[in-house]
Amino acid sequence: MADKALANLKVLDLSHYVAGPYCTRILAGFGANVIKVEKPPGGDPARRIGPFLGDEPGPERSVLFLYLNSTKKSITLNLKSPAGLKIMRDLLKDADVLVESFKPGTMSRLGLSYEAVRTLNPRLVMTSVSNFGQTGPYRDYKTSHLVTWGMGIGLYTPDGYGARPLQMGGWVTHYVAGLFAAAATAAAVFQRNKTDNGQHVDTSMQESIMMMTTFPSVVYSYTGLVHHDIGGKGLGVMTTKDGGYIGPNAWTRPQIERMFALLGVPEMAQDPRFQESTWVANREEAKEILKNRIKEWNSRELFEKAVEWNVPIAMLPTTKDILESPQHQARGFFEEVEHPVIGKATMPGAPFKMMLTPWKTESPAPLLGQHNTEVICNGLGYTRDDLERLREQGVI
Amino acid sequence: MVVLPMEGLRVIDATTSWAGAYLTNMMGTFGAQVIKIEAIQRLDLWRAAGTFLLSPREKLWEWSPAWNAVNTNKLELTINLTNPKGVDIFKKLAKISDVIAENFTPRVMDNFGLGYNTLQQDNTGLVMISLPAHGGTGPWKDLPGFAHPIEMMSGLAQLMGYPDGPPRICGTGITDPIAGTNGFIAVLFALLYRQTMGMGQHIDLSQVEAATCLIGDAIADYSVNKRVQQRQANDHRFMAPHGYYRCKGDEMWVGIAVATDSEWDGFCRAIGSPSWTSDERFSTSLARWNHRRELDVLVEGWTVGHDHYHVMNMMQKVGVAAGPYLTSAELLTDPHVNARGVFQRVDRALVGTHPYPVPTTPMRLSNAPASIMRPAPLLGEHNNYVLGELLGLSSTEIKLLEDERVIGTVPIGA
Structure with a gap:
């Protein structure tokens, strides 16, 4: 049996929606024992966010929740009740990591501030994921994916001056915050293992998305040029004969010359307009020529030719194409x-492949409270009768 | 005294561009000794990033704002890996290192004789991460790729843009730091495993896969419902108004997202309840969503007269999510960004003092206050330290390597 990178790491997960659960999804996939603590009666609000199986809502039908919560266990716990809080505090005593994504201040009101949990377990790493972090003037501000994207990514649009900014689709701001929360948790545990001292981790979603492009601000400091003056060297996206899309992205000179040859315009390599020093200035003219060439191809054929010729020309796969990708399939x-x-x-598995300690999905996302008996009775010594009483009291 | 989490670790950064450089940048900021490797025969191409915006000047390779931003807290060694002496130096350094990061296409390190299996023979605890565009195996493994093609191939681009327009990329090269952050997690996991088991390991990170994981829900949606999710521009599944609206000033925008009826009431009050806000078309959340295009025009009719910070403050006061679309200049002066200390002003030879992002900003560890301790190194700046102090070469041997151009501080052809 293969080893697990995070064997024996016990994680209590109070987080909800996307960011915190993506953090603990990664921890769980590499072997951590993640217990998801959900608030009764509805549980993680992600259970109420689509897409749903057959577009029909239901707490066990969310595909978003399904993806984010593989391999975790679920218990329900009302932390506002003394009995619920006691169970939480008992669980914290031998946990390694606590992840939470409440609004700043909520954990304190629940009696679970970092200072409070530290007295229970000084080795605990507590990871807090929030919109704007635990400090600063915007700490309590509301936000959304679109708002955070705009406050972090730094206007840097390939659409040029005057174009309305666009959000990136999906939940990218949340996922990226989850990535940093996982990274920070790993770093804090690594340090804890050496010092025997836990700590509090503060991950801000806004700062996470800022890290996705900070250098335009450095460019501004060097040159005085703002966002829309700088643009990229990219050639954008071009339409193919079959209505697909291709992105020609050659960057180094040899790649650019191979791309010209592949597209049947090798003479561009000698054209004075498209030399190393002139290429950027004449990008629009180059685009026109390439666009007309790319229109003659079907996207998949052109891409496969590009693989053969070793030219970085990209396809733009849909989610269906991605599931059918021979590269992904070959790599499992x-x-x-x-x-x-x-x-x-079917969904993506490991975000990266570790040779000695591979990713493993032990179980699908848990049903709400599926592991109440296992965790609370078997783990903490409560009886089945206790559990029944707790259920009737609305604690679980 | 503060001891940073990765103090005592040595990391070789043999990567080019941004993804791997960001990964090692975070490690350096958490206290690891990071040695960046370049060759005077072949500079990191990221040294050109952004330099076309500058007027011609001497040593232009030291002036890339992007390179200088992502290589802080590192030392730098130049070695020519196409020379056997260079390979030998690399091997010696690998022997006394904990982590190696590289992002060549998969065949390159093996061709140099520097594959993981070779290097691990002398250093069983070595952790090595390779982060090529498409991963180390599979039919497309040798296809090179930079940020934009990776964003396209990952599926992110298909979900960005207008429903009736082409897919688009966000333009920031977002997949590089996504891969770098995943790489950081991977290396830390390997180090955690090594803490208990003693063994190092090799990590194969496909930049495309790391990015595709961020739309895993959309992929599962196709698998379960056979639905190909479409581009939605700035729309939300149920919120309206929801979008970026033009504000007073040149290229100034504000993001607004109204989720509930009580937020809508707050929004209306904040803008002084003009008559259109009580229009039948906007009376319920569903009606607002169905008439969102008309609503957008009316909302923008109001925002366009106001500063985008002013709109945020008004909206936040009444509990509505709103925030300015911050420009690259505003990120440096924003009160919250400054209060949290995201950027740090650092002096560097040639370029002077500029603000750089603290790379571990979203990972604030209460026991590990991170900062930029040294600016990005100059080309070959630490050749003497690495070769002399760490590897014990004599000054005569180092001089010989210089003469043979195995090492150097000026690019060949400059």
Whole structure:
């Protein structure tokens, strides 16, 4: 049996929506024992966010929740009740990591501030993921994916001056915050293992997305040029004969020359307009020529030719194309889970491949409170009768 | 005294561009000794990033704002890996290092004789991460790729843009730091494993896969529902108004997202309840969503007369999510960004003092206050330290390597 990188790491996950759960998804996939603590009666609000199986809502039908919570266990706990808080505090005593994504201040009101949990367990790493961090003037501000994207990424648009900015689709701001939360947690545990001293980790979603492009601000400091003056050297996206899309992205000179040859315009390599020193200034003219060439190809054919010629020309796959990608299939990137309500679902597995300690999905996303008995009875010594009483009291 | 989490670790950064450089930048900021490797025969191409915006000047390779931003807290060694002496130096350094990061296409390190299996023979605890565009195996493994093609191939681009227009990329090269951050996680996991088991390991990170994981829900949606998710521009599944609206000033925008009826009430009050806000078309959340295009025009009719910070302050006061679309200049002066100390002003030879992002900013560890302790190194700046102090070469041997151009501080052809 392969080893697990995070074997014996016990994680209590109070987080919800996307960012915190993506953090603990990565920890769980590499072997951590993640116990998701959900608030009764509805649980993680991501259970109420689509897409749903057959577009029909239901707490066990969210595909978003399914993707984010593989391999975790779920218990329900009302932290506002003394009995619920006691269970949480008991669980914290031998946990390694606590992840939470409440609004700053909420954990304190629950009696679970870092100072409070530290007295229970000084080795604990507590990771807080929030919109704007635990300090600063915007600490309590509301935000959304679109708002955070705009406050972090730094207007840097390939659409040029005057164009309305666009958000990136999906939940990217949340996912990126989850990545940093996982990275920070790993660093804090690594330090803890050497010093025996836990610590508090503060991950801000705004700062996470800022790290996705900080150098335009450095460019501004060097040159006085703002965002829309700088643009990229990219050639953008071009349409193919079959209605697909291709992005010609050669960057180094040899790649550029191979791209000209592949597209049947090798003479461009000698054209004085498209030399190393002139290429950027004449990008629009080059684009026109390349666009007309690319229109003659089907996207997949051109891409495969590009693989053969070793030219960085990209396809723009849809989610369907991605699932069918021979590269992903050859690498075993996808995994299939079988969920009791949703049934079979295929989704990305490991974000990276560790040779000695591979990613493993042990189970599909848990049903709400699925592991109450296992964690609370078997783990903490409560009886089945206790559990029944706690259920009736609305604690679980 | 503060001891940073990665103090005592040595990291070789044999990467080019941004992804791997960001990974090692975070490690250096958390206290690892990071040695960046370049060759005077072949500079990191990222040294050209942004330099076309500058007037011609001497030593232009030291002036890339992008390179200088992502290589702080590192030392630098130049070695020519196409020379056997260079390979030998690399091997010696690998023997006394904990982590190696590289992002050549997969065949390159093996061709140099520097594959993981070779290097691990002398250093069983070595952790090595390779982060090529498409990963180290599979039919497309040798296809080179930079940020933009990776963003395209990952599926992110298909979900950005207008429903009736082409897919687009965000333009920032977002997949590089995504890969770098995943790489940081991977290396830390390997180091955690090594803390208990003693063994190092090799990590194969496909930059495309790392990015595709960020739309895993959309992929699972296709798998479960056979639905190909479409581009939505700035729309939200149920919120309206929701978008970036033009504000007073040149290229100034504000993001506004109204989720609930009570937020809508707050929004209306904040803008002085003009008559259109009580229009039937906007009376319920569903009606607002169905008439969102008309709503957008009316909202923008109001925002366009106001400063984008002013709009944020008004909206936040009434509990509505709103924030300025910050320009690259405003990020440096924003009160919250400054209060949290995201940027740090650092002096560097030739270029003077400029603000640089503290690379570990989203990872604030209470026991490890991170900062930029040294600016990005000059080409070959630490050749003497690395070769002399760490590897014990004599000054005569170092001089010989210089003469043979195995090492140097000026690019060949400059």
